[in-house]
Ligand SMILES: Nc1ncnc2c1ncn2[C@@H]1O[C@H](COP(=O)(O)OP(=O)(O)OP(=O)(O)O)[C@@H](O)[C@H]1O
C-alpha cells in the first residue's frame with residue numbers, strides 16, 4: 031500500500047512542469063512500491079540482456095560446427111540445436127531482436143491508438159462515430175487469421191511483422207483513451223482552457239494527454255509484451271523473416287525440425303521462459319503504476 | 332418487560348471498525364417491542380437507525396461489529412438471544428418471525444429474477460407448500476395493492492412505488508410477528524407515500540403484527556406510532572408514548588425536531604437545527620448534543636447524560652431532567 | 655427482449671464486417687506489387703500445374719480483366735460459396751477442404767471455451783464468495799499465465815505428457831494427430847474414444863491459458879454483487895447460502911462474464927490455430943499452417959473468410975445469449 035505522503039509527493043511532482051522531474055519522481059514512486067521494484071528489476075535485466083547480449087554470445091548463431099541436439103554442457107551452456115548451433119548464443123541475440131520488435135510495435139500502435147482515441151473522444155459526433163465503428167469492426171474480425179493473411183501476402187521481413195502487428199493492436203487502447211478523454215473533457219479546468227481560446231489540439235496536448243499518461247504507459251507495456259508474443263506466434267506459424275534470430279524463430283525451428291522427437295527441452299525452455307518472465311515483469315510494473323496513479327488521484331484535489 | 336413483550340433490546344452497542352477509525356454507530360440502546368404495537372424510531376441521517384434495525388435480524392456484516400448487548404426474541408418456543416443464534420436457527424427466525432422493508436427498497440429486488448420467484452423462494456424456504464405458495468403470492472400482492480400480473484414481471488419493469496409495494500408484499504409473505512419498515516416511504520412522492528402508509532397500517536391491524544417504523548420525519552411518526560424512540564448520535568435521546576413525546580417533549584433535541592416540522596395550520600416559522608451531529612469516530616465528551624443545544628450548561632460539557640424517567644414510561648437523556 | 659429492428663441492424667452490421675473482410679481478401683493480393691498469386695503459380699507450382707490448368711485457375715480466381723470485372727467475378731463466385739481451387743491439393747476446391755477440417759476446430763474451440771467458462775465461473779464464484787480466499791493463488795496463476803504463449807505451453811505439455819513420461823511402456827497422451835491410425839473414422843466408439851484422447855492435450859492447453867481470465871472477472875463481479883442490497887435482502891429472508899449464491903449472486907455476477915466471451919472468442923481462435931500446429935491436429939489452423947508453408951493463397955483466403963464468418967456468428971449468438979440471461983437487456 032502507498033503511504034499518503036508518498037502519493038502526495040508523486041502528485042505534486044506530476045503537477046510540476048519539468049518532464050525530467052516528473053519522470054524522476056515517478057520512477058521513485060515505482061521503486062518504493064514492492065511490485066513496482068520487482069517489475070523494474072526484471073524489465074531492466076531483460077533490457078540489459080537485449081542490449082549487451084550480443085557481445086556476450088560465445089558463438090555466432092550461424093556457427094554450425096558442433097554436433098546437433100547436444101544437451102547443455104560446458105561448451106554449450108544451453109546445448110545445441112538441429113544444426114549444432116549454440117542455443118545460448120541464439121537466446122542472447124534473440125532477446126534483443128524480440129524486444130526491439132515488441133517495443134516498436136508498442137510505440138507505433140500506442141501512437142495510433144492514442145491519436146484515434148483522443149480525436150474520437152475530444153471531437154465527438156460524426157468523427158467519433160466513424161472511428162468507433164472502425165474500431166468495432168477491427169475488434170470483431172479475429173486477429174490471428176487477419177495477421178496470417180496480411181503476413182502471407184506482404185514481403186516476409188521483420189518490418190512487415192511490426193507493421194502488421196501495429197496496425198492490428200491499437201483498437202483496444204483507442205477505446206480506453208476515448209472513454210478517458212470523454213470524462214476529462216467535462217472537467218472544469220478543461221472547460222476553462224476552452225473558454226480562454228485555446229484550440230482543440232492545444233488543449234489535447236496541454237491538458238488531456240498528460241492526464242492520460244499513466245494509462246497509456248500501462249497499455250504500452252502490454253502492447254509490447256503482446257507484440258513479442260504475437261511475433262513469436264507468427265514466426266511459429268512460419269510467417270515473417272525466418273532468418274532473423276529471435277525467440278519466435280527459435281520456437282519455429284524447434285517445431286519444424288522435430289525438437290520434440292529429440293526431447294530437446296534445452297531448446298524449448300529458454301525462449302518461452304523469456305516471454306513468461308517478460309510478462310511477469312510487465313504485470314508487476316503495470317500493477318504498481320495503476321495503484322500509484324489511483325492513490326495519487328484519490329489523495330489529490 | 333410485560334407479558335405481551337415480543338422483543339427486548341438490551342444495552343446494544345454496534346461499532347463499524349474501519350482500518351483507520353472506529354465509528355460508534357449505536358451505543359447502549361435498549362427498547363421493548365410489544366405485540367401489535369407500532370414503535371417509531373426517529374432521528375437525523377447517520378443517527379444509527381438502520382444499523383440498529385439490522386441487528387434485529389443479525390444482518391450486520393463487515394465492518395460492523397456488535398460490541399455488546401442482547402436482542403431477546405420471545406417466540407413460541409420461549410425466549411432466545413438473536414445475536415447468539417446458530418446459523419440454522421437464525422435462518423428459521425429471519426423473515427418468519429421478523430421481516431423488514433429495507434431503506435434501499437428500490438435496489439432490494441434481484442434484477443434477474445421474476446417477482447413471483449423472489450416471493451416464492453422465501454415461502455418455500457419457510458415451509459409453505461407449493462400450491463399454497465402460488466395462492467399466497469397473489470394474495471400478498473393484492474394486500475400490498477398490486478395486481479396479479481406483477482408476478483411475472485422483472486423489477487426493472489416496475490415503477491418505484493410498485494417496487495416499494497412488492498417489498499411490502501414480500502415482507503408480509505411469511506406472516507411475520509414483527510415488521511421493520513426502514514424509511515419505507517421516503518423515496519416516494521407524497522401521494523404514493525400516503526397510500527403506502529395507510530396500507531401498511533391497515534395491514535398491521537388486520538394481521539396483528541408489531542411494526543417498527545423508522546424515519547427521519549418526526550411528523551410521520553406522530554400519527555401512527557404508539558411509542559417513539561428519538562435517536563441521536565447512536566443513542567436514545569428520548570423515548571416514551573407517542574402523545575407524551577409530542578405534547579410535552581423533554582429533550583432539547585426532540586423539541587428542535589418538532590420545531591422543524593413545517594405546519595399548515597399555524598403560521599410559525601420553521602426552524603432547522605443548527606450545526607451538525609458529532610463525528611461518531613471520535614470520543615465524545617459529555618452530552619453529544621451540547622454543541623447544538625440552546626439550553627447547554629456546564630454539566631453538559633463533562634458528564635454524559637443517562638436516560639432518566641421523567642414520567643411513567645417516558646425517558647429522556649438530558650441533564651435538565653430527572654433525578 | 656429482441657426487436658425486429660435489432661435483427662435488421664445486426665444483420666446489416668454483420669454484412670458490413672464481412673464485406674470489409676472480403677474486400678480485404680480481394681484487394682490484398684492485387685495491391686501488392688507483382689501479383690504474388692500468379693508469381694507463386696508460375697514458380698512454386700510450375701511442375702505440378704500445367705498451362706491448361708493454369709488458365710482455368712486464372713479464370714476461377716478472377717485474376718484477368720479490369721479490376722472492376724475481377725471484383726464482380728469475385729463476388730459472383732463467393733455467392734456460390736466458391737473460393738476457387740486449392741493450389742496444393744489441386745483440383746480440390748477450397749470450400750471442400752474447409753468443410754472437412756472446420757468441424758475439428760469448432761469441436762476444439764467449443765469444448766475448450768465451454769470448459770474454461772464453466773471452470774472460470776466456478777472458481778471465480780468460490781473465490782469471490784469467500785471474499786478473496788485463494789486470491790493470491792488465482793492472481794499468481796493468472797499473472798504467470800497471461801503472457802504464456804499458448805503454443806509454447808502446448809509444446810511443454812507435448813514434451814512432458816506425450817514423450818518424456820512413460821508408464822509401463824505407454825505414454826499418457828498421443829503426440830499428435832486427431833485420431834489413431836488403428837481406428838476408422840465414423841460413428842463408432844473406438845473412433846470417438848481415440849478422438850477424445852487425441853484432443854485432450856490441445857483442450858487442456860487452451861483451457862489452462864484461458865480460464866483464469868473468466869475466473870478473475872467472475873471473482874471481481876461476485877465481490878461487487880455481494881454488496882448489493884438484493885443480496886442483503888436474500889440473507890434477511892433466511893435463504894440458504896446455496897440458494898443465495900446460485901439465484902442471487904451468480905445469476906447477476908455471470909453477466910459481465912458473458913459479455914467477455916465475445917472478446918475471448920476472438921483471442922482463443924488464434925491460440926487454437928497455433929495449438930493445432932503443435933499437435934498436427936487436423937483442424938483449420940493446421941491446414942492454414944500448411945497452406946502458408948506452400949503459399950496456397952486461395953486456401954488461406956478461404957480460411958480467413960470462413961473464420962471471420964464464424965466469429966461474427968459466434969458474436970451474434972453471445973448477444974442473444976446475453977439478452978436471455980439479463981431480462982433488462984433490450985436488443986433494439
Ligand atoms: N457499512 C458501513 N461502514 C462504515 N460505516 C457505516 C456503515 N454503515 C453505516 N455506517 C455509519 O454508521 C453511522 C450510522 O449509520 P446508519 O445507516 O445506521 O444511520 P441512519 O440513521 O440509518 O441514517 P439514514 O437516515 O441516512 O439512513 C453513520 O455514521 C454511518 O456513516
Ligand SMILES: [Mg+2]
Nearest residue numbers: 380381382434
Ligand atoms: Mg438508514
